[in-house]
Amino acid sequence: MPPRTRAHQTVENPPPEDAPAPTPKPPLPPYANTGGVFELPNEIWLEILSYFPSVRIPTLKISTAPLLSASTLEREHTLRALSQTCRTLRVVFLPELWKRFEVCATPRRVEIPSGTNFNDVQARVEDAPSSRQRDYFYLSGAWYKYIAEALERRSNGIRQSSDLAKYVQTVSVALTRCQAVTVLSAFVECLEALPNLHTLQILRAHTQMTTHLKNAFKDLKIPQVHTIVLPNHAHNVLRACPEVRVVMCNYDDGGKLIGAIMKECKKVQVLKGFHPDLNMMKRIVKGVPNLEEIAVECSDVVRSSLTNPLPLSYLLTLTQSLQSHPIPQKVIEKLSSLKHLRAIELNVSSQLAIDIPSGKLYTAELKACVSAAKNILVSKANGRDEKERKRMWLKLRYEASTHGKAMIEEVPLGLIKA
Numbered sequence: 438m439p440p441r442t443r444a445h446q447t448v449e450n451p452p453p454e455d456a457p458a459p460t461p462k463p464p465l466p467p468y469a470n471t472g473g474v475f476e477l478p479n480e481i482w483l484e485i486l487s488y489f490p491s492v493r494i495p496t497l498k499i500s501t502a503p504l505l506s507a508s509t510l511e512r513e514h515t516l517r518a519l520s521q522t523c524r525t526l527r528v529v530f531l532p533e534l535w536k537r538f539e540v541c542a543t544p545r546r547v548e549i550p551s552g553t554n555f556n557d558v559q560a561r562v563e564d565a566p567s568s569r570q571r572d573y574f575y576l577s578g579a580w581y582k583y584i585a586e587a588l589e590r591r592s593n594g595i596r597q598s599s600d601l602a603k604y605v606q607t608v609s610v611a612l613t614r615c616q617a618v619t620v621l622s623a624f625v626e627c628l629e630a631l632p633n634l635h636t637l638q639i640l641r642a643h644t645q646m647t648t649h650l651k652n653a654f655k656d657l658k659i660p661q662v663h664t665i666v667l668p669n670h671a672h673n674v675l676r677a678c679p680e681v682r683v684v685m686c687n688y689d690d691g692g693k694l695i696g697a698i699m700k701e702c703k704k705v706q707v708l709k710g711f712h713p714d715l716n717m718m719k720r721i722v723k724g725v726p727n728l729e730e731i732a733v734e735c736s737d738v739v740r741s742s743l744t745n746p747l748p749l750s751y752l753l754t755l756t757q758s759l760q761s762h763p764i765p766q767k768v769i770e771k772l773s774s775l776k777h778l779r780a781i782e783l784n785v786s787s788q789l790a791i792d793i794p795s796g797k798l799y800t801a802e803l804k805a806c807v808s809a810a811k812n813i814l815v816s817k818a819n820g821r822d823e824k825e826r827k828r829m830w831l832k833l834r835y836e837a838s839t840h841g842k843a844m845i846e847e848v849p850l851g852l853i854k855a
Contacts, residue, residue, distance in 0.1 A: 475525055482529065489515055492539050492609045495666040495685045495709070496640055503641055504580055504611055505542040513539065535604035538595065538631075540588045541611040541640045543580050585615035592620075592627035599630070607636040612650075612671075614643045621653035628659050638666040639674060640687065650674060666710075672697040679703075686710035692717055699724030706730065709782075713764070718771040728775050732782035732834075735764050735806060766802070769809040778817060779825070781810045784834045807833065811848060818852045826852045 489512035492505060516534040520527045588610060595602050608631070610624070628634065637659075642650065651673040660680040667674055668688030675684065675697040684705055686694055691711035698705050705725050709732035713721060721728070772778055785803060810831050818826050831848040 494638055507542055507544055509542045532604045535601050536606050538605045538608045541609050543583050581613040581615045584611050585613050585620050589620045589623045592623040596627045596630045602630050605631045606633055609638040611641040614646050617646055617649040625653050625657050634661050636664040637662050639671050642668055642671045644670050669693050676701040683707040695720050715768050718768050722771055722774045727777055729777050730780040735783045735785045766805040766809050769806050773813045779829045782832045782834055814850055
């Protein structure tokens with residue numbers, strides 16, 4: 438078969454001089470790139486991003502370092518790079534990038550200011566067994582300045598850019614005394630400019646900046662916040678969130694937070710990270726009548742002050758000398774007065790669950806606490822329909838102090854018929 442010949446092209450007559458100008462072609466749509474990797478659905482992208490280290494929400498316990506590891510910035514850096522690749526990826530990843538506002542970690546290399554005691558820094562570096570800890574010790578003379586400047590700069594930037602402010606849903610920050618008045622003022626104005634904010638997490642706040650927090654947050658109200666994670670001495674921040682539903686304490690026993698809840702936050706339904714004794718539990722029952730879920734720390738864990746980092750050798754000695762003691766059974770039994778209670782989580786150290794000479798007594802006490810919690814939930818199941826019973830649970834969380842991981846075990850209540 439002979440090959441086809443190309444058709445003759447016809448030459449169009451030129452348009453007359455008085456003809457209207459041709460309509461210009463429309464600009465390329467945002468999704469001009471439609472082939473290859475651009476065909477991946479957003480769910481696949483988000484699944485890939487979930488494997489990058491990031492700031493956990495909540496972060497109830499951090500290490501003895503004042504900030505999180507530099508590796509937690511990897512997700513943010515990856516999203517920023519993707520959002521600056523092309524218009525198609527920018528539409529997808531820019532909202533995801535600014536969904537989280539995080540100032541709680543430093544890069545691995547920060548210039549140490551003049552006047553730093555290098556002998557003290559070097560001594561702690563030599564005690565650090567890993568490169569990750571050595572990174573922190575090298576930054577110990579400059580981290581507070583870096584965090585203060587970064588928080589002020591980002592707060593001012595978000596406040597002046599409403600297009601980005603609308604994306605922010607969670608805020609995770611570390612607060613320091615460095616230029617506290619200026620930085621907190623910018624941060625408060627930033628919070629006011631976030632219409633879709635629902636979670637506020639303060640991973641660290643200096644124990645001696647209570648007055649600074651009080652002055653900065655006294656006139657602030659952010660009713661859009663429904664979940665908050667903060668240390669006990671940052672209770673003045675909690676007072677600015679009247680509509681909060683979930684309160685988590687990440688430092689100290691949480692007694693001052695209970696006082697703030699009783700006065701300003703009447704809608705709290707979930708408490709986590711608290712170390713209640715008998716008196717505090719009475720205050721919880723009286724001041725948080727709508728409580729539905731509570732996670733109780735069943736051991737007296739001594740959390741080191743993050744104000745002045747201690748040599749690693751001393752911290753290891755201190756940790757080995759600590760003993761965990763479960764809270765009395767009577768403290769758990771006080772929860773029976775809560776009308777809406779449906780879930781209890783008991784957080785215990787691994788020592789309480791291991792049958793070793795130093796843990797035999799604690800194991801018996803722990804069983805008594807579990808039995809008391811189970812009896813409370815079973816009694817409250819009476820009169821509730823099957824849908825409400827399915828939402829009732831009792832869990833044990835065993836903290837593994839070596840790797841920061843936890844094992845969760847659910848205690849069967851026998852409320853749902855098979």
